[in-house]
Amino acid sequence: MKLNILLCDAFTGVLPSFIESYQSMFYTLFDSVSKDMEYQVYDVQKGQIPKEIRTDELYLIPGSRAGAYEDTLWIKELINFIRKAHEVRAKLIGVCFGHQVIAQALGGVVEKSDKGWGTGIRTSQIVLPEAKKFFPDGFMNMHYNHHDQVMELPKEATLFASSDFCPNEGFIIGNHILTFQGHPEYTKDYGRHVIQYRAEDEPQAVKEEALKSIETLSAMGENAARWMISLI
Template identity: 40%
Template sequence: MGSEKRYVVLMCGEDTDYVRKKHGGYFGVFVRMLAEEGERWEVYTVARGEFPEEDKLSDYEGFVITGSCNDAYGNDPWIHQLINLIIKLNSINKKLLGICFGHQILGRALGGKVSRSPSGWDIGVRTITFSSSSLLPFSSLKLPSNLSIIECHRDEIRELPSKAEVIAWSEKTGIEMFRYGDHIMGIQGHPEYTKDILLHLIDRLTQRNFIIESFAVETKLKSRMWEPDKEAWQRLCTSFLKGRL
């Protein structure tokens, strides 16, 4: 048991009943994408104030920061606590992978700026483009220059922290991915999502009046026409998190 590599999911939102019943919660979704044999995965719901103990941080190989309904530029106490944790993890060079809100909060914690996107919601399956130079560290994965990913956000990183590099962009979002050193990576989209989770979230956003019915119908139709490149994203995320690049 002593040789087990330990990883943490820092949960920044709450599970819906649907995701809990169908996928074992968002923790289950991430574990299915990232976990491999001989690893131990733990979850801390930071949105409820649950954080790993500071003197235990060095015990973990890497940390994944999830999406959230909250704004990464917000000032909830747990958001400030999470920013402090990111700063600490960066100082000890721990692997950090941020997804959606996680991507944005990494940008903020490292000195960048996050705000509402001027172009509004981005929901559905979107193609993102890698810069040719940014693919070099991932050359062993033989990735194409474009990948499809599920998106569901209305905020974005507007300015990157210094020392960070844009890896990929889309027509709608200028900073779809970034790297900071060899140990931190942010992805605006959701490599972990399945299409049914996306359709479920579109329904939730409609019910809560975040998006209008006609937009929801159109987004669902478009989303059914395209498939995200889940296998490529899984290889990219696991390879980054586990230092295989």
């Protein structure tokens, strides 16, 4: 099974020494649920976009420090790719920024939320019965690191998870698009790193609550990964 990662940020200067690369966290995640994975990375910020869109492969758009609404060439090209992939019903996955830019590309609305920084591990409720195949207890715990949110879903989208902090935690379109506001690829160590060392301007109370969530909750990244590979 081939996973094409459309890298939208290498997070240079952000990653700790124990993380080889941002994409390596996805390798670890998917290798934990499948022994038959092949990976290819495209650096979208450098103009690398798949020239051929195959319906028997997965295309994953991960996180970025950019905003889905920004007027930059690489985001415009990515949005064009998303629309083409949707037209041919290619298997498309969005994570954090990926979730947002897929929504933006297909008619949704993305904005910076007045609720502030979403971080740590957050619990959302599963609101779509078919999603309970992968989250059977009816809730989803996921690592988060975002200020932007999807404020309006695309008309074709069906919501599968929601929380008070972020009403649109994830959506599907047909049987070919699946998105998560959260980060299934994050580990507890990396989640702690993001909170402790890469958010100097954020309120201390928010950091403390986020760190507490990491110690008391277990993220369900593997559940999300199993759903992702089930698209093929």
